[in-house]
Amino acid sequence: MEPIRLAVNGRTDIGQVREENEDSIHCHSDPDHPFAYVIVADGMGGYSGGATASAIATETLQAHLADLLNPAFLACSPEQQQLTLQAALVDGIGVSNRKILDTKQTRPQFSQMGTTLVVAAIWNDFLVVAHIGDSRAYLWNDYGLQRLTRDHSVVQEMIDSGQLTAEQAQTSQVRNHITRALGVSEPVEATVNSWILKESALLLLCSDGLTEYLDDHTIERVLATYRPALESVYHFIDDANQCGGRDNISAGIIEYCNRTEAVTEFSGDPITLKPAATNDITVRKSQR
Numbered sequence: 001m002e003p004i005r006l007a008v009n010g011r012t013d014i015g016q017v018r019e020e021n022e023d024s025i026h027c028h029s030d031p032d033h034p035f036a037y038v039i040v041a042d043g044m045g046g047y048s049g050g051a052t053a054s055a056i057a058t059e060t061l062q063a064h065l066a067d068l069l070n071p072a073f074l075a076c077s078p079e080q081q082q083l084t085l086q087a088a089l090v091d092g093i094g095v096s097n098r099k100i101l102d103t104k105q106t107r108p109q110f111s112q113m114g115t116t117l118v119v120a121a122i123w124n125d126f127l128v129v130a131h132i133g134d135s136r137a138y139l140w141n142d143y144g145l146q147r148l149t150r151d152h153s154v155v156q157e158m159i160d161s162g163q164l165t166a167e168q169a170q171t172s173q174v175r176n177h178i179t180r181a182l183g184v185s186e187p188v189e190a191t192v193n194s195w196i197l198k199e200s201a202l203l204l205l206c207s208d209g210l211t212e213y214l215d216d217h218t219i220e221r222v223l224a225t226y227r228p229a230l231e232s233v234y235h236f237i238d239d240a241n242q243c244g245g246r247d248n249i250s251a252g253i254i255e256y257c258n259r260t261e262a263v264t265e266f267s268g269d270p271i272t273l274k275p276a277a278t279n280d281i282t283v284r285k286s287q288r
Contacts, residue, residue, distance in 0.1 A: 010252030016245030022050030045113030
């Protein structure tokens with residue numbers, strides 16, 4: 001029996017108001033190795049521009065990650081594999097940014113396009129999350145829900161400075177204003193975090209069309225309630241649509257099952273953090 005099992009599911013929906021779905025999502029679980037990832041991008045720019053930008057981002061990241069499990073990678077030490085996975089994400093984000101900028105140069109009708117991005121990849125028990133903008137990643141296990149990303153947004157900066165509470169931010173007039181995105185400038189800044197997973201867990205990645213309506217308490221309730229767990233993505237989409245569905249909605253889940261985990265006293269953190277050198281860093285990536 002394999003000690004680690006990974007499964008994925010994802011869905012994107014146009015919502016109840018928009019005429020086009022500018023979100024893009026891609027999910028993958030390798031059939032032969034403990035490797036899985038989910039990519040969610042929320043495009044902006046209108047007139048197919050946002051859809052183009054988000055598609056470029058997800059397709060480029062997918063290509064970088066699809067080439068990862070080669071013989072050289074599999075022959076590396078676990079530490080080298082972890083660094084290689086992080087480098088693949090950072091490089092893929094930089095290439096995505098360059099492709100969007102290049103497309104804007106050749107197609108003036110897309111001059112305003114850009115996209116948020118959140119990607120989570122697991123190799124064995126090593127988790128890497130990278131994000132730009134306000135698309136989010138969450139982790140849930142038996143100890144509760146933890147938000148793994150901090151929005152690159154105006155309201156998050158106001159919360160951090162004490163000008164707004166989290167509750168006030170939900171109804172702020174600038175709640176959809178982001179401070180970072182792919183396709184705006186070079187170099188692009190992505191926040192990259194890494195962890196070692198110790199317990200079985202669910203990872204949720206989503207666009208702000210979901211978090212516009214569902215707070216962290218509601219997200220935790222859905223992840224804790226519905227089984228099979230991967231079907232939670234359908235409940236998330238339905239709930240956001242029933243609440244109004246003003247935006248496109250995307251949700252992707254990775255189910256991480258560690259069959260070798262021991263039953264131990266809870267230490268206080270849902271997940272075990274990597275050392276500070278690899279946790280909570282901001283990576284500036286420029287095109288080579």
